Amino acid sequence: MKTIIYTCPYVPAEWIAAHGLRPSRIIPDAAGSTGPVVPIEGVCPYVRGFVNEVITGTQASAVVVTTVCDQMRRAFDIVVRKGKLAAFLMNVPSTWQSVAAQKLYLDELKRLGRFLIGLGGESPSTDALVKIMLEYDTARTSILAARGYLTSRRYSEAIARFNRDGKSGITRDITDKKPLTDGIPLLIIGGPLLREDFEILDVVENSGGRIVLDATETGERGMCAKFDRRRLRDDPLMELANAYFGGIQDAFRRPNSELYNWLKREIAARGARGIVFHRYVWCDIWHAELRRLKDCIDLPVLDIDTAGDNETYKHRTENRIRVFLEMLQ
Amino acid sequence: MSNTPKQITLQEWDQRYEQLQRAGMHQPDYGGPLGRHVEDGDYRLLKLRYDNSAAALRLWNFLLTEEQRLYQARTRGKKIVGTMKDLGTVPVMAYSLDNLVAFYPDGAWWIPCVMELSAGLLSIADSLGIDESFCPVRAMLGAFVTGAHFPIPDLLTCSVGATCDDFSAIAQRLNSLGYPILWWEIPHRRSPEHNEPAVKLPGGFSAPKCQVEFVKSQLELVKTALEELAGESLDEKKLSAGIQKANQVRAYLAELRQLAFTAKVCPLPALEMLVAEMLAIHFCSDRDETVIVLKELVGEVRSRVKAGKGVLAADAARIFWVNPVADLQVMNLLEDCGGRICGTEYLFSHALDTIPEDLPPTEALARIALADPMVGSSVDRAERICTDIRRFGSEAVLLSRIPGASHCALEGEVITEVVQANVDIPVLEIEVPPVTDSIRPTLRTRLEALVETVIERRKR
Ligand code: SF4
Ligand code: SF4
Numbered sequence: 001m002k003t004i005i006y007t008c009p010y011v012p013a014e015w016i017a018a019h020g021l022r023p024s025r026i027i028p029d030a031a032g033s034t035g036p037v038v039p040i041e042g043v044c045p046y047v048r049g050f051v052n053e054v055i056t057g058t059q060a061s062a063v064v065v066t067t068v069c070d071q072m073r074r075a076f077d078i079v080v081r082k083g084k085l086a087a088f089l090m091n092v093p094s095t096w097q098s099v100a101a102q103k104l105y106l107d108e109l110k111r112l113g114r115f116l117i118g119l120g121g122e123s124p125s126t127d128a129l130v131k132i133m134l135e136y137d138t139a140r141t142s143i144l145a146a147r148g149y150l151t152s153r154r155y156s157e158a159i160a161r162f163n164r165d166g167k168s169g170i171t172r173d174i175t176d177k178k179p180l181t182d183g184i185p186l187l188i189i190g191g192p193l194l195r196e197d198f199e200i201l202d203v204v205e206n207s208g209g210r211i212v213l214d215a216t217e218t219g220e221r222g223m224c225a226k227f228d229r230r231r232l233r234d235d236p237l238m239e240l241a242n243a244y245f246g247g248i249q250d251a252f253r254r255p256n257s258e259l260y261n262w263l264k265r266e267i268a269a270r271g272a273r274g275i276v277f278h279r280y281v282w283c284d285i286w287h288a289e290l291r292r293l294k295d296c297i298d299l300p301v302l303d304i305d306t307a308g309d310n311e312t313y314k315h316r317t318e319n320r321i322r323v324f325l326e327m328l329q
Numbered sequence: 330m331s332n333t334p335k336q337i338t339l340q341e342w343d344q345r346y347e348q349l350q351r352a353g354m355h356q357p358d359y360g361g362p363l364g365r366h367v368e369d370g371d372y373r374l375l376k377l378r379y380d381n382s383a384a385a386l387r388l389w390n391f392l393l394t395e396e397q398r399l400y401q402a403r404t405r406g407k408k409i410v411g412t413m414k415d416l417g418t419v420p421v422m423a424y425s426l427d428n429l430v431a432f433y434p435d436g437a438w439w440i441p442c443v444m445e446l447s448a449g450l451l452s453i454a455d456s457l458g459i460d461e462s463f464c465p466v467r468a469m470l471g472a473f474v475t476g477a478h479f480p481i482p483d484l485l486t487c488s489v490g491a492t493c494d495d496f497s498a499i500a501q502r503l504n505s506l507g508y509p510i511l512w513w514e515i516p517h518r519r520s521p522e523h524n525e526p527a528v529k530l531p532g533g534f535s536a537p538k539c540q541v542e543f544v545k546s547q548l549e550l551v552k553t554a555l556e557e558l559a560g561e562s563l564d565e566k567k568l569s570a571g572i573q574k575a576n577q578v579r580a581y582l583a584e585l586r587q588l589a590f591t592a593k594v595c596p597l598p599a600l601e602m603l604v605a606e607m608l609a610i611h612f613c614s615d616r617d618e619t620v621i622v623l624k625e626l627v628g629e630v631r632s633r634v635k636a637g638k639g640v641l642a643a644d645a646a647r648i649f650w651v652n653p654v655a656d657l658q659v660m661n662l663l664e665d666c667g668g669r670i671c672g673t674e675y676l677f678s679h680a681l682d683t684i685p686e687d688l689p690p691t692e693a694l695a696r697i698a699l700a701d702p703m704v705g706s707s708v709d710r711a712e713r714i715c716t717d718i719r720r721f722g723s724e725a726v727l728l729s730r731i732p733g734a735s736h737c738a739l740e741g742e743v744i745t746e747v748v749q750a751n752v753d754i755p756v757l758e759i760e761v762p763p764v765t766d767s768i769r770p771t772l773r774t775r776l777e778a779l780v781e782t783v784i785e786r787r788k789r
Contacts, residue, residue, distance in 0.1 A: 042738030067517045070494040074739040077707045081743065091516045094489040094497065100546045101514060107539065114522070254489045254497065254512040255504055284463055284735055288498035291458025292505045 002061035002119060005085075007050050007192065008072070009222035010092045011064050012244050013166060014136050015109055015237075018129040019121030024060070025163035027218060028053040030194045030308035036082050037075075044283045045308025047071045049194050055083040062086040062119055064112065068094075068252045069285050088115045094254045096245065105245040109237065129236045137227045139168040144220070148179040152211035153201040156193070156219050163218070183210030184328050185271050189263070189293075190278035191251075191286050192217035194308055197278070203318050204276065207325045212270040215263065216278060217250070224248055251289050260296060267297065274328050275301045276321070280308060300328065334633055334640050336378040336598055336664070339364055345381055354383050357618070359394040366393045372445040373764075378661050380601045380640060384622075384629040391613055391622050392604050395432070398614045399480050402430040408558050411482030412611060413510075414496045417575075417680030418698040419486050419551055420611040425571025426559040432479060433611040435496065437469040440478060441763035442656050450475070451763075459502060464495040464734040465655045465763050473503060481508075484558050486551055490514040491704035494735035511554050513547040515698055516540055518705035530700040531682035533716065534709055544695035552691070568690035574616055575684060581623035582609055582681050586673075588630045590647075590721040594639030595669040596630045599660040602670060603653065609680040640664075646783035647671035649723035651714060651744065652731055656765040659772065663727070666776040667784075672721040674714050678702050707740035711747035718752050724783045727776075730760040755782050 003022045016023035028049035035052030037043065054063050055078075063085045065076040076089045091108050093101040117123055124132075143158055150158065162168050186209045188201070193216050201211055215221040225247025231239045249259040266272075277293060279286040287305075294301050302324040306313050337345060346362045363386065367374055371393065379385060403409055410431040412419040423431035441451055442465075450471030454460070457474070459467045472478040487500045487510050504510045518536050521527035526538040556563050585605055589597045597605075605626055612619040633639060641664055649672035654660060663670070679700040685693040702710040714726070726748050730737045745756045757779045765772060 037739075040738050042733070042735075047739075067491065070492065070497075070735040071739065073491065073517055074707060074736060074743075077743050078739060081708075081746070089517065089519065091490075091519070093514050093516065095512050095514045098546075098550070100543060104514075104516065104543055111522070251501075252497070254487075254501060255510070256501060282462060282735075282738070284494035284498040284733075287462065288459060288502050292502065294458075296505075 002121075003059060004062050004064060004116070004119075005054065005057075005060040006064035006066075008064075008066040008068055008090075008092070009217055009224075009248050009250075010066055010068065010105075010244055011090065011112075012109070012224065012240050013163070014129065014133045014240060015112065016116060017132045017136075017166065018124035019113065019116040021061075021116055021119065021121045023166065026050075026053060027160050027164065027193065027195050030196050037078060039307075042282050044071050044280045045306070046192055046194060046280050046283070047075045049308060051075045051078050054079050054085060060085055062088065062115075064088045064090055066090045066092045068092050068250065069283075071282075086115075086119060088112060092245075094252055096253055102241070102245060106238065106241045109241060126236060129240075130232060133227055133232055133236055133240060136166070139166070140223055141226070142168050147220075148212075149177045151180070151201075152205055152214070153198055156201055156211070156214045156216075157198060159214070159220065159223065160198075160218055163222075180210065183208055184273055184325060185210055185212040186274045186276055187211065187213035187215055187267065187270070187272040188219070188276040188278055189215035189221070190217070191280065191283055192222070193219075193278070196308070197306065200276070200278065200304065200317065200321070203321050204325070207322045208329065209274075209321075209325045212272050213266050215266070221250075222248060251285050256289075263297065267299065273299065274324065275299050276304060276324075277301050278304045278306070281305055300324070334596065334638050335381050336640055336661075337381045338378055339367070339375050342379060342381075342386070346386070349383050349386070357387065357390075359398070360387065360390050363389055370444045370447055372447060373443045373657065376658055377600065378598070380598050382629045384625040385597075385601050388601060388604055388622055388626055391615075391618060395614050396479055399430065399432060402614065403480050408483045409480055410555065410558065411485045413485060413487040413500055414492050415486065415488040415698070416677035416701065417610050418488075418548070418694050421571050421575045421684070421694060422548070422552060422563065422568065423555055424574070424612060424616045425567045426555060426561055426563055428561070429555060429559050430614055431611050432482075432614045434469050434472065434479065434482070434485075435466055437472040437478060438464075438466045438655070439657070440468050440472065441465055445764055448475075448478070457502060457506070459499055462733050463499060464493070464731050466496055467499055470499060470503060473508060474506070484511065484554060485509065486511045486513060486554070488513055488515050488698075491517040493703070495733060511551065513551050515544055515547070515701065515704050518699050518701075518709070528696060530696050531685065532679055532700045532702075532713060534700055534705060534713070536699050540699060541692065541695050544698050545691050548691050548694055548698070565690055569686070572684045572686060572690055572693060574620070576686065577620050578609055578612065578616070578623060579681055579683055581620070581627050582606060583683075585623065585627050585630060586681070588627075588634050590671040592634045592639065594637060594643045595641040595645060596633040596639045597626070598640050599650070599664060599670040600657060601626070602673070603657070603660060603675065606673065606675060606677075606681065610677060641669050642667070644784075645669035646780040647722060647724040648779070648783075649673070649714065649718050649721070649726045650675070651726060651728045652676060652737070654729050654761045655731060655763040656761055659729070659761050659765055662769070662772060663776055666773060667780040668776065672714075672717045672723040674702060674710070674717070676703055678713060703736065707736075707743040708747055710740070711744040712751070714744065715748060715751040718748070718754065723754065724786065725754050725779055726756040727779065728756060728758040730758060732760055732762050755779065755786070
């Protein structure tokens with residue numbers, strides 16, 4: 001089965017799977033100083049890791065990139081020029097309040113569908129799409145139910161594994177387990193995590209903290225809303241678009257006030273006492289939110305800026321997390 | 330009095346001003362000696378060199394009095410629209426209504442340079458969490474907070490979607506500080522698919538018809554907001570008249586560019602050309618006056634070209650400049666090093682293209698908005714650059730990187746590759762911060778090297 005890789009949460013895995021292809025939302029490595037895109041001032045390390053993985057990786061048949069940030073949009077040019085994979089750039093609107101923006105997203109899904117068919121995928125029947133959406137929805141529910149039973153890292157990695165492989169395998173993990181309650185409850189928020197960044201979650205736990213909300217793009221924040229079963233049967237593609245475009249809150253949206261509304265609700269529900277703000281150097285979209293987050297959420301915020309592959313950054317990050325948690329003790 | 334074209338300093342302009350006055354120069358109400366603007370804190374002016382014509386004086390005075398013009402407009406009861414990140418589309422709509430004035434808050438980009446960092450705008454941006462990892466447009470945040478550089482607009486619009494991350498993030502920060510913004514979207518321009526209805530855009534790109542329709546729907550939202558603000562409907566007739574006026578500006582600029590970039594001897598310096606091109610974006614807050622300023626400038630350049638006179642040596646290296654410079658003085662520096670500008674892509678080439686007049690006006694504006702070189706791929710932009718390189722006979726490309734800009738890090742390589750593959754001329758990439766004093770020797774060496782390369786290649 002052909003594999004279609006992507007990294008943006010606004011690309012619905014169900015839509016690719018319904019075309020008889022294998023969706024895989026990858027988590028790139030922090031590309032070192034090698035690879036087609038070398039570390040250059042101004043390039044987000046995540047973009048660099050993604051582009052290098054797409055260009056050098058051999059497993060996939062095609063890649064889907066989205067327009068959620070300018071750097072990714074420009075990265076697409078590099079992928080097309082230097083890579084061998086078929087590539088598709090999906091327009092994900094920044095605005096979301098107008099019907100026109102919602103329709104644009106839906107139209108882009110249809111265009112993606114045509115691209116997938118061009119790759120050898122099959123046009124999905126309504127029944128096939130409904131079935132796949134139900135499977136994914138059930139898997140997501142089981143993952144969400146495991147929250148609190150797994151260590152912070154295992155939980156976030158379970159989400160990442162599901163995104164990559166479409167399988168949760170989660171019930172096996174939590175059988176007979178008691179919920180974890182130790183540690184100071186924290187949330188982590190920011191863009192996507194590179195593979196190496198998951199270590200941060202261990203550092204938090206080893207320093208006396210516990211992540212009660214992974215609001216990074218690779219974590220719970222990057223999961224679509226639960227499907228409405230009735231609407232799903234009436235018009236599955238529309239429901240898919242609603243759950244993704246309407247259900248995932250992100251800093252790039254204009255306005256992005258819904259991200260803060262969502263965050264406030266989740267903080268209240270989960271009792272977080274502090275925020276780890278994770279961002280990459282040269283990521284304007286998240287960087288600009290840091291001060292606002294500090295201003296509008298009444299919790300201590302630890303700013304972790306990372307270059308992705310740098311040992312100095314790593315040690316500094318570990319120390320700062322320790323000090324942050326000591327302060328919260 | 331000698332009218333030989335040349336570049337002069339600000340101090341020399343004082344004397345020149347007196348001469349022109351004595352010779353009976355007509356001046357508009359915003360006229361006066363250039364040196365007075367230094368009292369407003371525009372210290373960089375002391376270090377620039379200017380064209381010595383009366384037309385250039387009028388151009389500079391027009392540019393440097395925009396703030397006063399905006400305040401006067403408000404006093405006269407006009408409503409002010411801040412059109413952010415949209416280069417030359419919404420202003421055309423706003424100026425089609427009698428009691429609206431549009432300006433471009435992003436223009437604060439140049440304040441740190443012009444005021445040599447004395448305005449403190451970058452420190453204010455720092456304090457709001459927008460540090461030097463963002464492009465110099467962050468100065469705009471400081472300008473809003475201080476309210477000292479332009480009146481706070483009655484309506485703020487901002488184009489998003491296929492924009493840079495810097496501006497999108499900064500505008501969102503502004504919004505979070507309590508400034509309401511009407512967001513409108515331009516999607517990333519893509520190539521039409523096989524059998525998909527397509528539209529040829531001004532400037533040569535093409536786009537799927539559905540994208541034009543989408544942008545049209547966005548412009549309708551903007552139109553409604555403008556109408557509400559103006560208390561007046563913006564019907565097709567008014568909008569068409571507004572487009573015709575904008576095209577008058579664009580026609581003068583087209584002629585100016587053609588003359589300045591192709592003449593044997595460069596008739597107008599790079600700096601004045603840059604300022605003139607910028608007028609296309611929002612008419613420097615007075616559309617009618619923009620037409621007059623450009624008409625005079627074109628007249629001056631026409632007569633210089635006819636007389637074979639100019640401001641630089643005839644063998645100056647013909648450079649195509651990509652991206653605006655954060656420090657205006659670098660334009661002078663290129664000329665000091667033996668170069669001249671023959672072709673530009675300052676991020677807004679679409680604002681220089683003629684807006685179609687044979688289409689329904691909103692459709693025409695949607696097409697022009699989608700023709701923005703920055704909303705498509707870097708390859709598109711590079712190909713447009715190549716077309717202009719051929720047209721203007723440029724001998725090298727100078728890519729000036731904007732510190733922190735989200736588009737600069739990855740597009741430079743693409744543009745370089747496409748230019749070298751298509752037109753086979755040298756490309757040099759430099760980074761230009763708002764004040765370049767400390768890196769001037771390095772910049773000079775690099776620019777001289779580029780000029781030397783061009784001269785060497787002529788011997789081939
Ligand atoms: S981390 Fe920021 S710059 Fe990097 S891909 Fe995500 S939004 Fe874009
Ligand atoms: S210079 Fe570039 S990064 Fe800065 S606002 Fe303009 S387009 Fe955006």
